[in-house]
Amino acid sequence: MDHAIEAEGLVKTYPGDIRALDGVGFRVEAGTIFGMLGPNGAGKSTTVKILTTLSRPDEGRAIVAGFDVLERPSDVRRAIGVVSQRSGVDREATGRENLRLQGQLFGMGGRALERRVAELLERLGLTEAADRIVKTYSGGMQRRLDVALGLVHQPKVLFLDEPTTGLDLEVRADMWGEITRLASEEGLTILLTTHYLEEADRLAKRLVIVDRGRVVAEGTPDELKGVLKGDAITVELEEPDLDGRVERALAPMFDVREIQLEGKTLRARSDDGARAVPGILQALESAGVPVASVTVSRPSLDDVYLRMTGRSFTAAESEADAAATERNKRQEARR
Amino acid sequence: MTTALRHTWYMTQRHLRALFRQPVWIAITLVQPIIWILLYGALFKRIVEIPGFGSDNYIDFLTPGIVLMTALFSGGWSGMAWIEDMDRGVTDRFLVTPVSRGALIAGRLVQLGIVAVIQSAILISIGLLLGASYSANPGGLFFLVFCSVLLGAAFGALSTAMAVVVRKEETVIAAVNFVILPLTFLSGVFITLSLAPAWIRTAARFNPVNWAVEAGRGALAASPDWSLVLTRVGLLTAFALVCAWLATRAFRAYQRSV
Numbered sequence: 001m002d003h004a005i006e007a008e009g010l011v012k013t014y015p016g017d018i019r020a021l022d023g024v025g026f027r028v029e030a031g032t033i034f035g036m037l038g039p040n041g042a043g044k045s046t047t048v049k050i051l052t053t054l055s056r057p058d059e060g061r062a063i064v065a066g067f068d069v070l071e072r073p074s075d076v077r078r079a080i081g082v083v084s085q086r087s088g089v090d091r092e093a094t095g096r097e098n099l100r101l102q103g104q105l106f107g108m109g110g111r112a113l114e115r116r117v118a119e120l121l122e123r124l125g126l127t128e129a130a131d132r133i134v135k136t137y138s139g140g141m142q143r144r145l146d147v148a149l150g151l152v153h154q155p156k157v158l159f160l161d162e163p164t165t166g167l168d169l170e171v172r173a174d175m176w177g178e179i180t181r182l183a184s185e186e187g188l189t190i191l192l193t194t195h196y197l198e199e200a201d202r203l204a205k206r207l208v209i210v211d212r213g214r215v216v217a218e219g220t221p222d223e224l225k226g227v228l229k230g231d232a233i234t235v236e237l238e239e240p241d242l243d244g245r246v247e248r249a250l251a252p253m254f255d256v257r258e259i260q261l262e263g264k265t266l267r268a269r270s271d272d273g274a275r276a277v278p279g280i281l282q283a284l285e286s287a288g289v290p291v292a293s294v295t296v297s298r299p300s301l302d303d304v305y306l307r308m309t310g311r312s313f314t315a316a317e318s319e320a321d322a323a324a325t326e327r328n329k330r331q332e333a334r335r
Numbered sequence: 336m337t338t339a340l341r342h343t344w345y346m347t348q349r350h351l352r353a354l355f356r357q358p359v360w361i362a363i364t365l366v367q368p369i370i371w372i373l374l375y376g377a378l379f380k381r382i383v384e385i386p387g388f389g390s391d392n393y394i395d396f397l398t399p400g401i402v403l404m405t406a407l408f409s410g411g412w413s414g415m416a417w418i419e420d421m422d423r424g425v426t427d428r429f430l431v432t433p434v435s436r437g438a439l440i441a442g443r444l445v446q447l448g449i450v451a452v453i454q455s456a457i458l459i460s461i462g463l464l465l466g467a468s469y470s471a472n473p474g475g476l477f478f479l480v481f482c483s484v485l486l487g488a489a490f491g492a493l494s495t496a497m498a499v500v501v502r503k504e505e506t507v508i509a510a511v512n513f514v515i516l517p518l519t520f521l522s523g524v525f526i527t528l529s530l531a532p533a534w535i536r537t538a539a540r541f542n543p544v545n546w547a548v549e550a551g552r553g554a555l556a557a558s559p560d561w562s563l564v565l566t567r568v569g570l571l572t573a574f575a576l577v578c579a580w581l582a583t584r585a586f587r588a589y590q591r592s593v
Contacts, residue, residue, distance in 0.1 A: 052431045055593045077433045088428030092353035104345050105432045107338075133356070149428070 004030040004157050004189035005051060009060035012046050012213075020046040021057070022213035028191060028206075033183050035204030035221075036193040040321065043213040044193035045085055048161045051191070052082045065156045078106065081150035085161040087142060088149070089134050095121065095145050096130045099152055106153035120148040124178070140171035147178065151186075158182070160192045164199060176202055197304065201225070209308055216308045224304060230257075231273030232297045235266040235280065238290035249287035253279055264292075273297075339435040346442020350416070351449065368405045368458055372397060372465060375525060382526060389527050395469075398462030399479050399552045400524035405458060406451040406483035407519065407544060410490030411511045413447055414498030421502055421589075430590065440495060440582050444488045451487040455480045475554035478564060482547040485571045489543060490515075492578035496585035518544045523552070543574045 005028035012021040021043045028034040036044045049055035051064050053073040062069045065079035090098050099117040103109070108116065121130045124144040129137060134145065143163065150158055160179065164172040180203060183190050194200055200207045201221040209217040209224070217224060233256070237246070240263050250259055250268070255276050258269040270276035273296035284291055354360065376394050383393050390396040420426045429439060459476060463469075469476060498507050521538045522528075522545035528536050539545040550567035553559055 049593060054427055054431055054590075056591070074433055077431060080431070082428070082431045084424055084427060084431075086424030086427070088424035090349065090353075090425055091423065092356060093349065097349075097352070101345055101349060102432065105342065105429070105434045107433075 002030040003027045003063075005034070005062070005064050005191060007047070007051065007060070007062040010047060010050055010057045010062065011059035012043075012050065012055065012057050019213055021050075021060075023060070024210065024213065024215055025060070026208050026215060026218060028189060030189050031183070031187050032205040033179070033190045033192055033203050035200035035207030036191065036210055037195065037197065037200045037207055038193075038210035039195055041319075042210045044195075044210060045161055046213075047210075048082075048084070048159050048191070048193060052080060052159055053077055078153075079156045081153070081155035081158045083146045083150040083158070083160045083163055085165065087146050089142060089145055091135045092133065094131050094133055095126050095137070095148075098134065098145060099148055102149050103152045108153060116152060116154075120151060124148050140167055140174070143167060143171070143175065144178070147175075151182070154186070155188070157189045157191070160190060162193055162195070164194070164196070172199075179203055209304065211309045217304075230269040230271045233268045233270055233273050233276060233280065234295045234297075235268075235284070236292040236294075237264045237266060237284075238292050240264050241289065245287045246284065246289055249283040249289070250280065253283065256280060339438050339441075342435040342438035343441040343445060346438055347445040347449070350443055350446040354446070354450065364405070364409065364454065365457060368401050368454070369461055371401050371404070372458070372461060375401075376465065379525070385530060387527075387529055389529070392466065392468070394462055394465050394467045396527070396552075397525070398459065398465075398467050399555060400548060401462075402455045402458045402479060402483050403486055403544065403547045403551055404519055404524055405454050406447075406487035407490055407515060407547075409450055409454070410447055410487040410492075411494050411515045413443060413491040414494035414507045414511075415504060416443070417495055417498040418502060418504050418507065421499070426589075427593065430593075436586070436590075437583060440492070440579070440586055443495065444491050444579065447487045447491040448484040451483045452480055455483045469555055471557040472555055472559060475551075475556070475559060478554035478568070479551035482551040482568065482571060485568075485575050486544065486547045489571070489575035489578045492575070492582040495582040496578070499582075499585045499589040502589075518542055521545070523548045543571060546571045546574070 005026075007027075008025045010021045010024040011019070013019050024043060024047055026034075036047065038044055046055065050057045051062055051069060053069050053076050056070065064076050067075040067079065069076050090101075093101070096117060099120060100113060103113045103116060118127075121127045124147060126141060126144060126148065129141060134142060137145065147160075147163065150160075163179070164175050167175065176199070179190065179192070182188055192200070192203060204221060206218070206220055207224070208215045241247075241261060246261055246266060247259065250256055253276070255272070256268045256270050256279075258267075260267045268276075268280070277294055277296060281291060281294065372394070376397055379397075380393055382388060383391055383396070388396075417426075426439070430436075459469075459479075494507065494511065497510055501507065519525075521535055521542050523539065524544070528539055528545075531539075546567040550564045550571065553564045553567070
């Protein structure tokens with residue numbers, strides 16, 4: 001199989017002993033969309049920086065579009081397009097000027113460049129705004145211009161670092177459509193990082209889940225979700241079950257599984273939680289077990305993440321944010 | 336090499352375009368030196384009567400100083416634009432393209448040079464309107480403008496080096512204020528140094544701003560002391576090259592820290 005990206009054992013440590021990457025590795029099949037899913041601070045952006053030659057790894061190696069990122073960075077740069085998390089458009093220039101300059105840096109020029117610029121503006125719905133200063137663009141328009149900038153020179157591999165973070169739902173859906181179209185029409189290989197499970201699910205053919213600079217799971221979205229099939233049902237009981245009544249009552253229910261009882265909390269899974277709840281309540285009532293509350297939740301990124309890493313996604317995010325604040329403080333102190 | 340030059344020009348165009356789209360900026364950068372000329376010109380009008388001042392028209396004397404001071408300020412503040420580019424991710428976007436790394440720095444220095452030429456031309460015209468006369472040796476104006484380009488580029492490079500290392504606007508503002516005004520007053524921008532205390536004269540000998548003032552003003556004299564003018568231009572060129580080298584080193588450090 002042809003691989004557009006191969007990363008192996010990537011390690012990156014930032015000053016202050018912050019280990020952003022701790023041995024990340026994966027392979028991306030050419031012509032597919034590959035997702036990197038994880039909370040802020042998991043190492044997604046650092047991986048993208050290394051694969052796009054912006055940053056050098058302390059250890060490990062990576063090959064992008066057939067070139068080693070450390071040995072032949074110029075060849076890599078010519079073959080890739082990058083849409084980074086922090087936009088990067090020149091806000092004082094117009095959309096067209098931004099695109100033209102980007103093309104010029106890749107050695108394009110003349111009528112071919114003008115044609116390509118016009119084509120991209122058209123395709124991303126920016127034709128009317130093309131000669132306006134970017135400062136006047138909406139968030140969604142600016143993001144579309146970011147994508148256009150990454151495509152001017154017709155790269156082989158496109159990096160999309162959190163392309164939809166901060167966009168509202170409608171704009172996000174448009175962006176998804178655009179990304180899917182790109183992958184199929186231009187035969188691009190796309191590496192997409194995201195912290196939305198839904199996004200990875202919709203777009204990626206394969207994905208890795210990263211946590212604290214490591215890959216903790218890899219597979220197709222279906223494979224990964226399969227681990228967590230069904231809704232989670234949580235029942236709070238009035239009092240702890242002492243004689244196994246609860247288990248006996250629920251045992252005959254074929255649509256409820258993974259029943260766990262911990263003190264007064266009963267957890268179970270079901271393919272359709274809402275449908276299973278009345279049955280559960282009835283069974284408990286007939287067994288004489290009083291119930292305080294019931295909640296049903298769909299499998300979320302939290303669940304997948306919890307399962308893979310042993311901590312919740314939200315906890316990981318706030319931990320990462322705290323670490324970032326700490327790092328900024330330390331950097332400030334050094335200055 | 337041609338690629339580097341081409342990329343430099345693309346970057347210069349980008350900066351010039353952004354600049355000319357800010358009419359307020361153009362107004363401020365022009366009004367400020369005009370006020371300097373008018374204000375100081377009026378305030379120190381009679382300073383030329385001090386024996387040994389060596390000039391009989393203060394506007395004659397002051398205009399070259401203001402031309403150089405304006406280039407110095409433009410250069411000094413140019414690091415601020417770097418910080419904005421780095422904060423917005425523009426610098427990193429360029430770094431993942433095949434752009435010549437040196438062009439990112441050179442593009443801005445060339446822009447500073449072009450702006451210095453335009454500003455110098457305007458200020459010299461204003462000086463002439465206010466009664467300055469350079470009929471004794473009009474060719475000297477070329478040296479003056481050349482020195483303002485060198486001075487602007489040199490301090491632009493220093494400001495760049497500072498900006499890419501500290502990456503904080505506040506620090507750059509503090510440093511510019513801390514360095515630029517003292518350097519201006521430790522030079523012959525406003526008065527002839529023969530009237531200044533000995534320690535200022537000593538300090539001025541090592542001050543690039545004063546090299547520019549001596550060369551620029553010296554070249555305008557009726558019979559210029561060419562050895563003085565050319566050594567000062569030489570020193571200034573060397574200083575600008577050292578600053579440019581520092582800026583590229585600092586930028587490399589930035590790239591390693593990303």
